[in-house]
Amino acid sequence: MSNSVAKQLEEHPLVPMVGEVSKIVDETPDVKTFHIYYEQGKPFTPMPGQVAMLSLLSVGEAMFSVRGVDENHLEFSLKKTGILTDALHEIEEGQKVGVRGPYGNGFPIDFCKGKDMLFIGMGIGLAPVRTMIYHCINNREDYGKMQIIYGARSPQDLVFKEDLFENWHKVPNCGVDVTVDRGDDDWDGNVGFVPPFVEGLAPNPENTVAIICGPPIGIKFTLPVLEKLGFTNDQIITTLEMRMKCGIGKCGRCNIGSCYVCLDGPVFSLEQLKVMPDEY
Amino acid sequence: MKIIKRDKLKDLLNSFAKNAQTLAPVKENDTIKFLPWKGQGEIDLSQNALLPPKDLLFPQTEVMYRYTDGGVQGEITDVAAAAERQVIFGIRPCDVRSLTMMDDVFMTKGYEDDYYKSKRENTILISLGCNEPQPTCFCTSMGIDMMEADGADIVMYDLGEKLALEPKTDAGEQLLNDVDVLEDGAAEKPVAKECQLKADAEGLAEKLAQMFHHSYWEDLSRTCIGCGTCTYLCPTCHCFDIRRKNIGEEGFQFRCWDSCMFSEYTRMAGGHNPRPSKKERVRNRFLHKLQYFPERYGKVACVGCGRCVGKCPVNIDITRIIGELREVSVDE
Numbered sequence: 001m002s003n004s005v006a007k008q009l010e011e012h013p014l015v016p017m018v019g020e021v022s023k024i025v026d027e028t029p030d031v032k033t034f035h036i037y038y039e040q041g042k043p044f045t046p047m048p049g050q051v052a053m054l055s056l057l058s059v060g061e062a063m064f065s066v067r068g069v070d071e072n073h074l075e076f077s078l079k080k081t082g083i084l085t086d087a088l089h090e091i092e093e094g095q096k097v098g099v100r101g102p103y104g105n106g107f108p109i110d111f112c113k114g115k116d117m118l119f120i121g122m123g124i125g126l127a128p129v130r131t132m133i134y135h136c137i138n139n140r141e142d143y144g145k146m147q148i149i150y151g152a153r154s155p156q157d158l159v160f161k162e163d164l165f166e167n168w169h170k171v172p173n174c175g176v177d178v179t180v181d182r183g184d185d186d187w188d189g190n191v192g193f194v195p196p197f198v199e200g201l202a203p204n205p206e207n208t209v210a211i212i213c214g215p216p217i218g219i220k221f222t223l224p225v226l227e228k229l230g231f232t233n234d235q236i237i238t239t240l241e242m243r244m245k246c247g248i249g250k251c252g253r254c255n256i257g258s259c260y261v262c263l264d265g266p267v268f269s270l271e272q273l274k275v276m277p278d279e280y
Numbered sequence: 281m282k283i284i285k286r287d288k289l290k291d292l293l294n295s296f297a298k299n300a301q302t303l304a305p306v307k308e309n310d311t312i313k314f315l316p317w318k319g320q321g322e323i324d325l326s327q328n329a330l331l332p333p334k335d336l337l338f339p340q341t342e343v344m345y346r347y348t349d350g351g352v353q354g355e356i357t358d359v360a361a362a363a364e365r366q367v368i369f370g371i372r373p374c375d376v377r378s379l380t381m382m383d384d385v386f387m388t389k390g391y392e393d394d395y396y397k398s399k400r401e402n403t404i405l406i407s408l409g410c411n412e413p414q415p416t417c418f419c420t421s422m423g424i425d426m427m428e429a430d431g432a433d434i435v436m437y438d439l440g441e442k443l444a445l446e447p448k449t450d451a452g453e454q455l456l457n458d459v460d461v462l463e464d465g466a467a468e469k470p471v472a473k474e475c476q477l478k479a480d481a482e483g484l485a486e487k488l489a490q491m492f493h494h495s496y497w498e499d500l501s502r503t504c505i506g507c508g509t510c511t512y513l514c515p516t517c518h519c520f521d522i523r524r525k526n527i528g529e530e531g532f533q534f535r536c537w538d539s540c541m542f543s544e545y546t547r548m549a550g551g552h553n554p555r556p557s558k559k560e561r562v563r564n565r566f567l568h569k570l571q572y573f574p575e576r577y578g579k580v581a582c583v584g585c586g587r588c589v590g591k592c593p594v595n596i597d598i599t600r601i602i603g604e605l606r607e608v609s610v611d612e
């Protein structure tokens with residue numbers, strides 16, 4: 001990371017660093033992955049689970065999971081849902097975009113060290129989970145067994161297919177299980193919702209941390225399954241989304257009780273969530 | 281201590297204004313506002329300004345940076361410059377206290393907001409003690425001394441025909457030394473009349489932590505019309521939105537005050553809204569002031585200025601609400 005870049009973000013935490021989109025990957029009909037290139041070195045190295053504000057200067061900015069790829073690249077995966085994400089889905093390689101961050105706490109790496117890791121992703125929710133999966137892959141000796149469970153609505157809606165069907169199968173002591181709500185003629189994998197799929201796979205809770213992200217409804221129905229399997233609240237980690245504007249605990253927008261999701265989150269254990277007001 | 285005759289006040293402000301933007305409470309169209317002093321106008325020290333001076337540090341709209349965006353190429357051309365020196369004359373003790381809360385928000389917990397900080401560090405505060413509270417004032421309940429103002433550079437007392445100024449910081453001392461319209465003197469500090477309105481928020485946060493699902497909030501929200509007046513007038517409310525304005529291939533990003541009383545405030549992409557009705561929004565406003573802020577920053581986010589009490593169109597009075605919250609039983 002170049003010093004001047006880091007200094008700018010420190011001195012003006014609300015002003016983005018402009019970089020260039022160097023690669024766009026079509027994941028699904030409504031999800032694209034963007035690689036953003038910084039000639040002088042990427043502006044920051046995010047911890048797994050952290051987020052950043054991505055902007056098109058004349059359109060707006062919004063918060064997304066961010067992954068550091070190499071010295072010069074940051075990576076975001078975006079689902080098309082509104083004004084900014086629609087516009088970003090229209091751009092081509094070479095487009096200038098702004099990024100500011102990294103924000104939030106990230107996944108509790110020290111807590112996870114030495115444990116088996118269960119990853120459950122649903123839909124675009126695999127994006128934050130994947131930042132931790134990559135962290136574990138890159139520090140493989142620090143973690144035990146890895147088990148990755150992913151579900152999407154249909155085969156077309158599967159994101160990060162290269163990871164799911166190639167890369168992660170090569171990782172030592174790592175299982176990958178994929179399901180879709182509805183199959184099609186070409187799909188010979190599992191069909192069914194994530195909660196019963198998890199129940200059938202019956203991951204062992206002993207010395208295991210479960211990281212689960214996805215739409216609220218998916219999380220809601222998967223939690224009782226994990227509980228039934230014997231996972232306790234402190235073993236279950238998830239991320240929350242709230243509307244955000246500043247990302248640095250000033251604009252007041254993302255509070256749940258006295259906690260700001262942009263600063264104190266977006267990662268929370270179920271144990272923490274149980275004592276917070278259920279206003280999210 | 282320095283003394284100035286009331287009829288020489290304009291000379292004093294003129295001297296300040298030579299070296300720094302000077303803001304003073306001026307009566308315009310029947311309302312008292314903090315306006316830049318340009319040598320003219322009717323200085324009104326009879327009661328506090330309707331709008332708190334918070335917008336001098338955290339403007340209602342504020343340009344953050346400018347950019348050019350010609351399709352593919354975009355760049356940031358200019359980040360808002362550091363603030364000029366300013367003197368706020370006649371800020372009341374409650375509003376001085378409110379700035380300590382703004383400081384907590386904008387300058388602590390890991391990030392310093394450079395826009396706020398640069399204004400704050402270049403601002404000199406001259407407080408004016410309140411001899412007589414308004415009927416809506418309850419600052420003394422919030423632990424404020426109506427004559428003193430911790431954090432002011434100069435504390436000023438209203439002695440009728442005269443005003444007395446007592447510097448409290450080096451910056452304040454310097455400012456007074458630089459002007460020649462003041463006389464040395466001594467004066468008795470006036471004795472303030474008591475606030476009639478009272479509220480006891482001491483220890484309420486612990487109780488409120490158990491009242492999130494209480495039916496009280498539903499009942500309270502029935503009368504609120506969600507106009508947001510209370511949050512706009514409140515010197516401790518700090519929420520903002522970030523937006524942009526494009527003019528051809530140029531544009532600027534700005535922030536502007538926002539209010540948790542509006543439904544749009546928390547509505548997320550996809551339409552989900554964690555605070556879908558007035559019940560959740562009214563609850564958030566009061567819990568933010570009385571529970572969340574104390575939990576996060578160790579102080580109640582109300583200074584008893586009474587602006588919301590006086591201006592809420594449906595008379596939602598925070599002192600009454602504090603009283604009722606004390607009374608209701610936690611388990612309904």
Ligand SMILES: Cc1cc2nc3c(=O)[nH]c(=O)nc-3n(C[C@H](O)[C@H](O)[C@H](O)COP(=O)(O)OP(=O)(O)OC[C@H]3O[C@@H](n4cnc5c(N)ncnc54)[C@H](O)[C@@H]3O)c2cc1C
Binds near residue numbers: 065077078241243
């Ligand atoms: C911590 C965190 C992490 C996240 N990570 C990711 C991620 O990795 N990937 C990802 O894809 N998303 C992620 N999100 C979600 C993402 O931030 C939102 O999808 C994004 O804000 C959408 O922005 P937008 O401008 O496209 O949508 P917006 O335009 O803000 O909102 C879209 C919705 O609101 C409606 N709408 C917009 N404006 C108006 C209006 N003026 N009036 C009426 N209706 C309107 C639209 O019809 C649409 O339904 C994350 C969010 C958070 C908080």
Ligand code: SF4
Binds near residue numbers: 514515582588
């Ligand atoms: S809540 Fe009302 S009385 Fe308290 S500081 Fe805000 S405007 Fe003043």
Ligand code: SF4
Binds near residue numbers: 510541
């Ligand atoms: S001023 Fe009164 S009516 Fe308006 S939003 Fe505030 S409490 Fe509700």
Ligand code: FES
Binds near residue numbers: 247253263
């Ligand atoms: S996004 Fe502004 S406080 Fe969290």
